[in-house]
Structures are given as C-alpha cells and as structure tokens.
Amino acid sequence: MLKEFVFYKQASTVQTLRPITASVYRLFRCGWIATICLETKMASYIFMKVLESAPQRYDKGINILSLGQSKRIQQQIVENYITTDDEVLEIGCGTGTLAISCAEKGASVVGFDISPQMLAVARRKVRERNLTGKVQLQEMGAIEMDKAFDNETFDKIVSTLVFSEFYPDEQKYVLTQAYRILRPGGLIIIADEVRSNSLWKRVLQLTVRIPLMVITYILTQTSTKALKDIRSPLADAGFKIIREKRSVLDSFALYVAQKG
Amino acid sequence: MQIKETFRTAIGTVFRLLPLSVEPGLRIFGHPTERSPVFVTANFDLTVKRLARYLKNLDCYLLVAPTGGINVWCAAKGGNFTAHSIISVVKTSGISHKVANRTLILPQLAAPGIDIGLVRKETGWNCKFGPVYARDIPEYIANGFKKTNTMRHVKWTLADRLDVGLGVSSPVLLAILVILAIFLRTWLVEFVVLGWGLVLLMYGFFPWIPGKAGWHKLLFLEVLIGVGLLGYIFLGAGQMGYIRNLFFMAMGLVMVIGTDFSGVTPLYKSDFDPLLDKLGIRRIGPVNFSGRAKIIGGNIILNQTKCTACGICYDVCPRGVYEIGKDEHKRVVIKYPELCEACEACVLQCPEGALSFGAQF
Numbered sequence: 001m002l003k004e005f006v007f008y009k010q011a012s013t014v015q016t017l018r019p020i021t022a023s024v025y026r027l028f029r030c031g032w033i034a035t036i037c038l039e040t041k042m043a044s045y046i047f048m049k050v051l052e053s054a055p056q057r058y059d060k061g062i063n064i065l066s067l068g069q070s071k072r073i074q075q076q077i078v079e080n081y082i083t084t085d086d087e088v089l090e091i092g093c094g095t096g097t098l099a100i101s102c103a104e105k106g107a108s109v110v111g112f113d114i115s116p117q118m119l120a121v122a123r124r125k126v127r128e129r130n131l132t133g134k135v136q137l138q139e140m141g142a143i144e145m146d147k148a149f150d151n152e153t154f155d156k157i158v159s160t161l162v163f164s165e166f167y168p169d170e171q172k173y174v175l176t177q178a179y180r181i182l183r184p185g186g187l188i189i190i191a192d193e194v195r196s197n198s199l200w201k202r203v204l205q206l207t208v209r210i211p212l213m214v215i216t217y218i219l220t221q222t223s224t225k226a227l228k229d230i231r232s233p234l235a236d237a238g239f240k241i242i243r244e245k246r247s248v249l250d251s252f253a254l255y256v257a258q259k260g
Numbered sequence: 261m262q263i264k265e266t267f268r269t270a271i272g273t274v275f276r277l278l279p280l281s282v283e284p285g286l287r288i289f290g291h292p293t294e295r296s297p298v299f300v301t302a303n304f305d306l307t308v309k310r311l312a313r314y315l316k317n318l319d320c321y322l323l324v325a326p327t328g329g330i331n332v333w334c335a336a337k338g339g340n341f342t343a344h345s346i347i348s349v350v351k352t353s354g355i356s357h358k359v360a361n362r363t364l365i366l367p368q369l370a371a372p373g374i375d376i377g378l379v380r381k382e383t384g385w386n387c388k389f390g391p392v393y394a395r396d397i398p399e400y401i402a403n404g405f406k407k408t409n410t411m412r413h414v415k416w417t418l419a420d421r422l423d424v425g426l427g428v429s430s431p432v433l434l435a436i437l438v439i440l441a442i443f444l445r446t447w448l449v450e451f452v453v454l455g456w457g458l459v460l461l462m463y464g465f466f467p468w469i470p471g472k473a474g475w476h477k478l479l480f481l482e483v484l485i486g487v488g489l490l491g492y493i494f495l496g497a498g499q500m501g502y503i504r505n506l507f508f509m510a511m512g513l514v515m516v517i518g519t520d521f522s523g524v525t526p527l528y529k530s531d532f533d534p535l536l537d538k539l540g541i542r543r544i545g546p547v548n549f550s551g552r553a554k555i556i557g558g559n560i561i562l563n564q565t566k567c568t569a570c571g572i573c574y575d576v577c578p579r580g581v582y583e584i585g586k587d588e589h590k591r592v593v594i595k596y597p598e599l600c601e602a603c604e605a606c607v608l609q610c611p612e613g614a615l616s617f618g619a620q621f
Contacts, residue, residue: 115339143344143348144344144347144382167284169284169285170326172352
C-alpha cells in the first residue's frame with residue numbers, strides 16, 4: 001500500500017497525463033471489487049426470489065434432508081396400511097406424493113394443504129397420472145377440519161412431516177378432529193422427524209443433519225422441525241397407539257394409532 | 261428468563277431477516293372482561309414484544325397467530341399470515357368463550373394477506389383493521405375504535421430508516437467482508453468504515469437524495485461520486501491512488517447498498533423487477549421477473565360501476581391513495597395514484613372486486 005502510494009506521488013509530479021491512464025488501469029483493477037459486491041447482492045436477490053418458487057423443489061429437498069427416509073416411510077405406509085377401497089384423508093398433502101401412491105393402490109383420497117403453491121404442483125401431478133377421480137384436493141388449514149368433514153367418514157388418516165409444524169394447541173385440536181371423522185377401528189398414521197432420547201444419538205443426528213440442512217436449504221429452501229411429543233396428545237384424543245417404529249438413527253418415527 | 265428474553269431480543273434485532281418465532285396463542289393484558297377488545301398479531305418475537313409494550317397498560321386480549329415467525333407485513337404479503345392463521349388461533353385458543361363481542365382487531369398492514377370473508381365463514385368473527393402502528397392503539401381505543409388518517413399511513417422516520425438500512429445491508433456487507441478477508445485483506449478496514457458509513461448516510465438522507473425512483477437516486481449518487489473523483493483527479497494536488505481507490509470502492513458500495521433502493525422502503529414499490537424486465541432479463545433459472553414487473557408497472561384501476569363506496573380501500577391503504585368524496589354519494593376516488601406501492605391490500609379487501617391492476621391508468 002505504502003509503496004504504491006509513494007510511486008504515484010512521484011509519478012504524478014512529473015507527468016500530467018499519467019494519473020489519468022493510471023486511474024483507468026486502477027478502474028479495471030478495482031472494478032472487480034465492485035463486481036464481487038454486485039454479484040453477491042444479485043445472488044442474494046435471486047436467492048430471495050428462488051424462495052418464492054420453492055414448492056417445485058420441495059419433494060427433492062425433503063428427500064435430501066431425511067436421507068431418503070421420507071420416501072421410504074411413505075412407501076411403507078402405503079404397503080402396510082392402505083388397502084383397496086379405503087377412504088383416506090391426508091392432512092397436509094403438500095405436493096401430493098403420498099396421496100397419489102395411496103390412490104394408485106386403489107384407495108380414494110381426500111388431501112388438503114394450506115399452501116396454494118404446493119397444491120398447484122399436486123394438481124398437476126394428479127392430472128398427469130389420470131387420478132383426478134381418485135384424488136380430491138382442497139386448500140384449507142387443518143383447523144378447518146371441524147366444518148369440512150362429517151363424523152366417521154374415513155378409514156385412514158395419514159400425515160407425514162406435518163404434525164411437527166403445529167403448535168401444541170393446534171396438535172390437540174387436529175387430533176380431536178381426526179378422532180371424530182375416523183370410522184370406528186380406523187387408523188391414524190403419522191410419520192415425522194423426532195429427536196432421540198439418548199444423548200450420543202442426538203449428537204450423531206446433529207452432525208449428520210446440520211450440513212444436510214445447509215445444503216438442502218440452499219438448494220430447495222426447505223427445512224423441517226422435529227416432533228416433540230405425540231404419544232400423549234394421541235392418547236388424550238382417545239387413540240390407542242398400536243405401533244411405533246423408529247429409524248436406525250432415531251431421527252424419524254412412524255406412529256400408528258387406532259380409534260377404539 | 262429475563263436474560264434469555266433480552267438475548268432473544270438482541271439476536272432478533274441484529275439478524276432481523278431471520279424468522280424468530282414465539283408460540284402462537286392467547287395472551288392476556290390487564291384484567292379484561294367479556295367486552296374487552298381482541299387484537300391479533302404475527303408470531304415474530306420482536307413484533308409481539310413491541311406490541312406488548314403498548315398493550316400492557318390496557319385491559320385486552322391478544323391473539324398471536326402462527327405466521328412462521330415472520331412479521332405482519334411480510335407474512336401477509338408472502339402468504340404466511342392468512343385467514344388460515346387467524347382461524348387456527350381463534351379456534352384453538354378458546355377466545356370465543358371468553359368474550360361476548362365477535363370483532364377481531366387486525367393490524368392494518370395484514371390487509372394484503374387476509375381474506376376476512378373466510379375468517380367470518382369459518383369462525384363467525386368479524387375482522388376490523390386497526391392502526392398501522394402499535395403506539396396508536398391506546399388512542400385508537402380512546403377514540404371509540406376509530407382511526408384517524410395519520411393512524412392509516414405508513415411513515416419512515418430516521419430511526420426506522422437506519423433500522424431497515426442496517427438490517428437489510430449488513431448480511432450482504434458481511435458476506436462481501438468474508439470474501440475480502442480471503443482475497444484482499446488490505447482493504448478490510450476501509451471496507452467496514454466505508455460500507456457501514458454509507459449505509460447510515462444513504463438511509464439517513466434517503467428523503468433528501470434527489471430522484472423519484474430508487475434507481476434515480478442511485479444514479480444521482482454514482483454521478484456525484486464520479487464527479488467527485490474526476491474533480492479530485494484533475495484538481496487535486498496530492499493525486500493519491502489510495503484516495504482514488506476509495507472513490508471506486510464507494511461507487512461499488514453505493515450500488516450494493518442501493519440495489520432495489522425503493523423496494524426496501526415501506527413507502528415505494530420496488531423498481532428492481534421492472535428494471536430487469538426493461539433490460540431484457542425476463543427470467544434467471546426458475547425466477548420470473550416479468551410477472552411481478554407487470555403488477556408493479558401497472559396502475560390501480562377502480563371500476564366505478566361495481567364500487568359501492570364502502571370505503572374499505574380507503575381504510576386499508578397505507579399510503580393514502582384514495583379519497584372519499586365529500587358529496588352525498590361518498591364516492592371513492594383514486595386521488596393520488598402516484599403514491600401507490602402495489603401492496604394490493606385494497607384489491608384483496610374490496611368485497612365487490614372493483615379494484616385491479618392494469619396496464620394504464
């Protein structure tokens with residue numbers, strides 16, 4: 001820095017034209033600082049805009065984040081618990097992946113979601129697979145279930161990665177409603193991310209999860225929370241838990257509960 | 261507990277672009293009765309805290325709606341603060357058993373996102389838009405729940421400007437700082453002083469920088485610095501390369517800080533999308549600039565044959581675009597279309613669908 005400073009000071013005293021040519025040269029050298037600045041700003045602006053188009057990439061994001069578990073668990077739900085001619089309700093159907101798998105197995109599905117953007121993707125997928133007669137989609141919040149559905153109208157209620165988004169009061173409300181609209185003996189199947197009870201597994205989870213979270217967020221602006229406690233709200237609503245399955249790392253759980 | 265809350269406030273203030281949420285639900289202030297007012301807000305930590313400051317001496321209920329930890333205006337415009345959020349908190353909080361009246365008082369800036377018809381249909385509650393600022397709530401109540409015109413309008417005071425400037429620019433400047441720290445360590449101190457100094461100057465003097473649109477202001481500043489630089493080169497005695505580099509750096513920084521300079525304000529619509537559209541950049545990857553550019557570039561149009569002069573557009577407009585006629589018909593007129601910032605609150609709230617954005621005025 002100092003060297004440059006001295007150099008210019010000497011040079012400029014002798015030549016009058018020199019500073020102008022030098023400053024043009026400087027402009028090029030300094031230009032790249034400005035370029036970096038601009039690019040960073042542009043990148044952040046575009047990033048913000050990409051956020052708005054996130055639904056198209058939601059499925060991909062969830063799959064990366066859950067290391068493929070979300071897809072596997074959805075397949076398990078369809079294989080083990082959905083039968084032909086079931087009437088299924090999906091709470092928070094998102095882009096419709098699970099609803100479509102259920103319909104492909106012969107069930108008739110009603111799915112709802114709060115996000116019109118997600119539903120637009122879901123509707124397109126349903127149309128592409130010619131399942132419009134089997135899958136019925138609507139935009140509503142889970143709390144609006146009280147007016148939307150009659151008592152005892154569904155055989156199964158499925159919901160993946162949704163209950164962790166609810167706050168405790170909402171969870172309670174939704175489970176009470178779910179109990180009301182299920183037929184006797186009907187099942188509610190909830191799959192969600194959970195936190196392990198053992199410390200070392202939690203540490204292991206976090207080491208895997210934090211880098212994944214960053215990558216997923218950058219690629220798809222999707223993230224999830226962990227479900228805290230679902231056993232007691234389920235029991236409070238009147239359900240009997242008949243199966244609980246946790247993944248190897250204790251990071252993903254499947255709950256199956258029955259209306260008594 | 262107190263320490264934790266202070267810490268959260270500090271984090272929330274510095275990193276205000278990140279959503280910091282509190283648990284939604286019912287809060288009780290004072291000793292409310294069944295005739296006390298019910299206010300609604302978003303579940304952004306700072307929002308709830310600031311609101312609580314003005315409600316703590318009143319007897320009222322506050323419903324904190326789930327909006328993903330995002331503030332009222334952004335959540336309303338971004339689809340996080342919708343009728344669904346309100347329906348959820350009304351039904352789960354049991355507020356209906358506590359009060360006899362059925363009127364929710366919403367923040368006025370929630371108007372771009374909330375379908376009040378849907379809230380009424382699902383919960384039986386009516387919605388009313390209260391003042392823009394929480395500090396006006398005591399006066400609003402004393403007025404018999406009537407807003408004055410000043411309560412309807414968004415202002416951008418010096419404190420707010422610096423607040424926004426630092427909140428919006430700091431993450432970008434920090435990112436550049438990291439890049440500089442890796443590649444060009446000699447410029448770090450200058451960058452910090454010049455960067456944050458310019459943020460304070462540019463936002464502090466925002467109303468007085470000549471130019472109507474944000475990029476006009478930006479152009480003015482660039483020319484100003486350019487002229488300063490040329491003047492320095494031709495007239496300056498010292499001819500120090502160092503000072504000249506500072507000029508260049510300032511030019512770059514002004515661009516960075518001022519990108520979408522009017523879009524960050526609560527007063528003007530963003531001119532970034534239309535500018536890109538004009539330059540021929542219609543989309544980058546999945547991002548479509550021209551769609552939004554059309555709305556921003558258009559003007560608000562009122563279909564007088566549909567208008568019933570209910571005045572809701574006048575009530576929710578944060579910029580005072582509308583005026584209600586003094587004659588007996590009380591007709592609504594678009595008096596100051598140039599003030600419109602395309603928040604679309606009136607378009608959504610108009611019960612007759614009489615308002616829309618069109619190509620020409």
